[in-house]
Amino acid sequence: MELAVLLKQVPDLAEELEIDASGTDLEREWMTLVTNEFDDYALEEALQLRDEAGGSVTCLALDTGSADELLATCLAKGADRAIKVGSFERQPDSHTAARAFATALGRVPHDLVLTGVQAIDDLDGQVGPLVAAELDLPHVSVVTHIAIGPGGRAATVNQEYAGGVVAELEVDLPAVLGVQTSRVTPRYAPVSRVRQLMKTAEMGHVEAPTDGGSGLVVEAMALPQTGAGAEMLGGGADAVADRLVAILRERGLLKA
Amino acid sequence: MSNDILVLVEHRDGVVAESAHELLGRARQLAGSSGGEAVAVVFGSGIDALAGQLGAASRVLTVDDPSLAQPTPAAYQAALVAILRERQPLLALVPNSGIGMDVAAGASAATGLPLAAYATAVEVDGGAPRVTCRIYGGKIDATVRFRDGRGIATVVTGAFPAAAGQVAGSPPVERVALPAADSRVRFVALHRPEAGDVDITREAILVSVGRGIGEQENLEIVGELAGALGGAVSSSRPIVDSGWLPRTRQVGKSGLRVKPKLYLALGISGAPEHLEGMRDAELIVAVNTDPRAPIFGVAHYGATVDLLDLVPALTRRLAG
Ligand SMILES: Cc1cc2nc3c(=O)[nH]c(=O)nc-3n(C[C@H](O)[C@H](O)[C@H](O)COP(=O)(O)OP(=O)(O)OC[C@H]3O[C@@H](n4cnc5c(N)ncnc54)[C@H](O)[C@@H]3O)c2cc1C
Numbered sequence: 293m294e295l296a297v298l299l300k301q302v303p304d305l306a307e308e309l310e311i312d313a314s315g316t317d318l319e320r321e322w323m324t325l326v327t328n329e330f331d332d333y334a335l336e337e338a339l340q341l342r343d344e345a346g347g348s349v350t351c352l353a354l355d356t357g358s359a360d361e362l363l364a365t366c367l368a369k370g371a372d373r374a375i376k377v378g379s380f381e382r383q384p385d386s387h388t389a390a391r392a393f394a395t396a397l398g399r400v401p402h403d404l405v406l407t408g409v410q411a412i413d414d415l416d417g418q419v420g421p422l423v424a425a426e427l428d429l430p431h432v433s434v435v436t437h438i439a440i441g442p443g444g445r446a447a448t449v450n451q452e453y454a455g456g457v458v459a460e461l462e463v464d465l466p467a468v469l470g471v472q473t474s475r476v477t478p479r480y481a482p483v484s485r486v487r488q489l490m491k492t493a494e495m496g497h498v499e500a501p502t503d504g505g506s507g508l509v510v511e512a513m514a515l516p517q518t519g520a521g522a523e524m525l526g527g528g529a530d531a532v533a534d535r536l537v538a539i540l541r542e543r544g545l546l547k548a
Numbered sequence: 549m550s551n552d553i554l555v556l557v558e559h560r561d562g563v564v565a566e567s568a569h570e571l572l573g574r575a576r577q578l579a580g581s582s583g584g585e586a587v588a589v590v591f592g593s594g595i596d597a598l599a600g601q602l603g604a605a606s607r608v609l610t611v612d613d614p615s616l617a618q619p620t621p622a623a624y625q626a627a628l629v630a631i632l633r634e635r636q637p638l639l640a641l642v643p644n645s646g647i648g649m650d651v652a653a654g655a656s657a658a659t660g661l662p663l664a665a666y667a668t669a670v671e672v673d674g675g676a677p678r679v680t681c682r683i684y685g686g687k688i689d690a691t692v693r694f695r696d697g698r699g700i701a702t703v704v705t706g707a708f709p710a711a712a713g714q715v716a717g718s719p720p721v722e723r724v725a726l727p728a729a730d731s732r733v734r735f736v737a738l739h740r741p742e743a744g745d746v747d748i749t750r751e752a753i754l755v756s757v758g759r760g761i762g763e764q765e766n767l768e769i770v771g772e773l774a775g776a777l778g779g780a781v782s783s784s785r786p787i788v789d790s791g792w793l794p795r796t797r798q799v800g801k802s803g804l805r806v807k808p809k810l811y812l813a814l815g816i817s818g819a820p821e822h823l824e825g826m827r828d829a830e831l832i833v834a835v836n837t838d839p840r841a842p843i844f845g846v847a848h849y850g851a852t853v854d855l856l857d858l859v860p861a862l863t864r865r866l867a868g
Contacts, residue, residue: 305685305817308840318688390657410649412685415692417653417663417702421621425657430622430732434646434802448736452802453646454705456741456795457560461620464732470649472802473789507662507699508692516682516689516842522834522850529857536833537865539849540777543831545753545810546866547778 293347293444295338296400297371298393298407298419300353300383301325301362305412316510320382325358327365330408336474337438338406339370345440348372350400354392355497356380364489368481374493375400378500385506386414390422392500397427399498402466403444409433409470416506420470430463433470440465549698551584551675554609554640556628557602558619558647559592564601566710567643571703572604573712574670575641579606581672582638588719589640591627593617596721603717609635613726618735621650629658630727636698639677641670644702645801652702662694666820667701677701685819686842705801705824744796746780752809753779756799756826759786760815760836760855767792769859770814776866782806784816800825814855818843 303309304324312319338349351366353359355376363374377396383389397405407420410433424431437450444465451459452472463469525535540546553575558565568588575586585606590598593616599608611627628651632640640655642648644666656663668689669680676697681690682704748754755774761767767781774781781797788798799806801821811829816822818834818841826832827846834847835855844850851858 303684305687306838309684309687311688318684386653387657387662413683414665415681415683415690417656417665418649421625421650421653422657425654430730431650431654432621432733433649450739451646451650454565454801455804456798456802458739458741459618459646460736460739462734462736467732473785477790507660507695508664509695511678511691511693513688513690515840516686516845522832522844522847524839524844525849525851529853529861532835532851532853532858533861533865536849536851536862539833540810543809545777545831 293345294401294403295342295349296402296405297335297338297351299331299351299362300328301358302328302411302413311513315512327362328408328411332478333474334406334408334471335366336478337471352377352396354378354380354389356383360490363495364486364493365481367489367493368485369479375496375498377498378502380502385416386419386422387416387506388504390419390426391504393423394426395500396498404465405468406471409472416508420468424468429466429468431468432461432463434472435469436472549636551582552587552637553578554587554589554637556642557588557590558643559598564598567705569710569713570708571641574708576604578672584638589631591616591624599721600718603715604713605719608719608721609724610721611724611726615729619647620733620735622730622733625651625654626727626730628655632659638698640700642702644704648702652700656700662699664692664701667703668707670701682820704820744794748780748782748797749804749806751780753777754782754808755779755812756782757787757814758784758816764792773859773863776863784822813843816843817841
C-alpha cells in the first residue's frame, strides 16, 4: 500500500491574528505557523495503515520556505519519504495548491492519498476534493475508521454526518480521503529529532505549476462583527465566581 | 446563463434538512435582487414528494434514480456538476455539511466556478454575489467576490434563519436526467448513534469543556461543578476524540445540537463547527483565557480567567 499524505502549515490560533496594511490579508511578518491539525490526523492514519498493511508513507508539502520543518516532523514520526513541491513564497490558495499537488502525485506512486478534511484558511475550499478532481480520483471527506479491503482494491471508510449519524462507504482505490480524525492521538516527535532531521534528512523535490488561482477576489478581511458580544466579567477567579453565582441566582438557575 | 440562485437540498428519511430551509429562505431574498429564481436541487430516489417541504423555492430540480437512494460523494458531485453546467446559475448555495464539503470543491474544480467556503453571509450587490467567509476558526471574516461574477458558496449551518425558508406550497418539479453514473464510491450502511447514559439535548444545564481543560484528570472537578449545578457535562469534539468522554456528549456539527437554559463553555475556542451546536442556548457563559476567542462572540457573559481556578471557586460557592 503506497500512501501519500498532503500537509500544510497554518497560522497558530493561539497567537493574535492581525490584518495587514492592504486590509485584504493577514499580517504574515511575525506569524507563528503550526501543522494543520487535520493533516496531522491524516499522517497518523497513514502511519497506522502502513504498519497494518505494509507499504510506505510519502509526505508532500508545498515548498513555502517552512516546508523543511513540517516535513522533518513527518520523518521524525516515521514517514518513509518527504517531498517538497514547487516553489512558493507563501501558502497559496487551495485551488493552486491542489494543482501543484496533483502534478507532484503524477510522479509519486499512490494507492491512497490522505489529507486533512479541512484547514482554517481554506477560503476557496478544501484541498482533498480539489486534488481528486484534478486527478479524476474518487474522494470522500469527513472520514474516520479507514480500512483497506482485500487485495488493496478498495477501502471502507466512515463518513460523519450531524447528530452522530455515520455512513459507511466503500471507495475504489486509488482514492483521496479527507481525514477528520485518527484512530489514536497523533504521535509526538521530539523537537531535538526534528532539528537533527532538518539538517541531515534527504528530501525530494518535484517541480509544479505555481499559477492557477482561486477565482476569488478578496475585498476585505476583518475581525468578525459579532453584535454586542459577551459582557465581560473582570477580576480574578473569586470575583468572577461571585458574579456568576449572582447572575445564575437572578435567573432562577440555581438549585434550591 | 441565468440569474437563479440554486440550493443543494439535503434530506434523510423523507425529511429535508434544516439547512435547506435556511438556504432557500436566503436564496428567495437574493433572487429578488438578482432578478432570477430560487431553485431547489434535490438528488435521491422517489423524491417528488419532497417538493411539498420546499415551498420557498420557485422550482425544484430533481435527479431521481435508485442509484442516488443514499448520498455518495461521487454520484452527488456528478449530478451537481451536470446541473451547474446546464443551468449556469448566478450562485449555488451548498450546506457546509459532510455531503456539501464532498461535492462543492470537486464541483468547483470540475466546472471552473470559484468556491467561497465557510460562508456566513451572502448578498447580491450590483448584480453579483458578495460572500462573507468566517475563516481561521472563526477569528477572521473575509469578504469575497467571484472573478467572473458567478460561483459556489458552502454555507455554515445557522447562518440564516430557517423560518424565512419555511414557506407553504409545492413548487413545480422538473426532472433532470442522471449523468453518467459514477459508482466508485458505494454506500454500505448507515449507523445511527446509540443512546448514551445522558441525553445532553434534554439537559437544562450543560457544563461543557474543551481542549483548554488540558488533562483528562481535570474532568473530575468539572463533573463536581456540573453536579453542584444539577446539570451534565458535555464537550467539544477533541475531548471526545481523545476518548475522555463518550461521543454522546459531543456538541456541534458532527455531534448534537443543544438548547439548554445554561451553557457554560469552559476552555472552548468557539470554532464554527462547535457554535453550530450551541448558539441557540438561552444563556451562554464562556470562560477562556484568550480574550479574542470567538466563543465570546455568541456568549452573553464571558471571563478570561483560568478555568482551573474558576471551576473549584464556583463549586465551593454552590455547594457551600
Ligand atoms: C467536519 C467537522 C466537524 C466538526 N464537528 C465538531 C463538533 O461537532 N463539535 C466540536 O466541538 N468541534 C467540531 N469540529 C472541530 C472544530 O473545528 C474545532 O477543532 C474544535 O471545536 C475545537 O475544540 P476546542 O474549542 O475544545 O479546542 P481549541 O480550539 O484548541 O480551543 C481551546 C481553547 O481553550 C482555551 N484555554 C486554554 N487553556 C485554558 C485555561 N486554562 N482556561 C480557560 N481557557 C483555556 C484556549 O484559549 C482556546 O481558545 C469539527 C471539525 C470538522 C472539520
